[in-house]
Amino acid sequence: MVNKVVVYGFETSNNMKVRVALGFKGIDYEFRSIEPRDRADLVRVSGQNLTPVLVHGGCVLFDSAAILRYLDANFPGTPKLFGDSHRQQWEIEDWELFARTELAAPMMDVVHRRVYGEAVDADLLARAENNYAAATGKLAAQLADRRWLVSDAMTAADITAAATVFRIRAAKFFALPAVDAALSGWVERVIRYDRGA
Ligand SMILES: N[C@@H](CCC(=O)N[C@@H](CS)C(=O)NCC(=O)O)C(=O)O
Known part of the structure; x- marks a missing residue:
């Protein structure tokens, strides 16, 4: 079995x-x-x-x-998450690193303070807002003329970054940048594979 x-x-x-x-x-x-x-x-x-x-x-x-x-x-024979080549795999790792640090940090700074019962002040929220706007700007620039971050199919890079953008939007911990159509379309393309919890 x-x-x-x-x-x-x-x-x-x-x-x-x-x-x-x-x-x-x-x-x-x-x-x-x-x-x-x-x-x-x-x-x-x-x-x-x-x-x-x-x-x-x-x-x-x-x-x-x-x-x-x-x-x-x-699970060989299933769609791959880490690309088809050595170079693509490195690019995917770079985007994962970006998504887990620059992109996620504004949310994690707020979440960690809340979990530990520490104050979340206006300065911290303003920094989070600016840093998150800068990070999503990098994603929007990459996605302006392509459907996926690294290859012509979804990879771990897209999944890691889009899940983070989705949660930050849903949680509304700080003010969000103006909606970017390419970025929003990409998040939808990724999360349609999630059947939910
Ligand atoms: N590096 C871990 C991080 C896991 C993590 O931070 N998980 C969160 C939920 S996304 C958690 O359980 N946090 C502990 C908490 O909320 O107390 C991963 O990527 O899976």
Whole structure:
């Protein structure tokens, strides 16, 4: 019997990333929603506190980027997330790095302070707003005349960055830049692979 993929998580960009990748690859999975204030199951299953966690047969993985690599390596014959060449793979890694640092930092600065009960002041929000506008400007420039960030198909670069943009828009932690049509169309193209939590 083929082992079913199980994902433990809740509604966040890193969980959406993994669900989009599974949907894009057409891999059947079960999403087990955890209560963010109760991490006991997560720690029991994976030995650590963050989501998403993926369980497949005897294999347990945490970290969304690691999970995307596991899916590409272990489900051959499904659409690839890391491109067709050495060069594309490096470009994908560069965009992932950008998405997890410059693009996500404005949101994570606010989220971490809230989780720890620290103040989120007007200066921090203004910095977040400016930094996020600059980061999305880079994405919009890349997408002005192309459908995907790296190749002519969706890759881990698009999934990582678009899931972050989607969550930041939904959460409205700080003022968002004016809507860019190319950027919005691209986010829609990516998240249509997410069947939800
Ligand atoms: N590097 C990890 C980060 C995971 C992470 O920060 N997960 C968040 C949800 S996206 C989480 O569980 N945060 C802990 C919390 O909310 O207390 C990944 O990409 O999966």
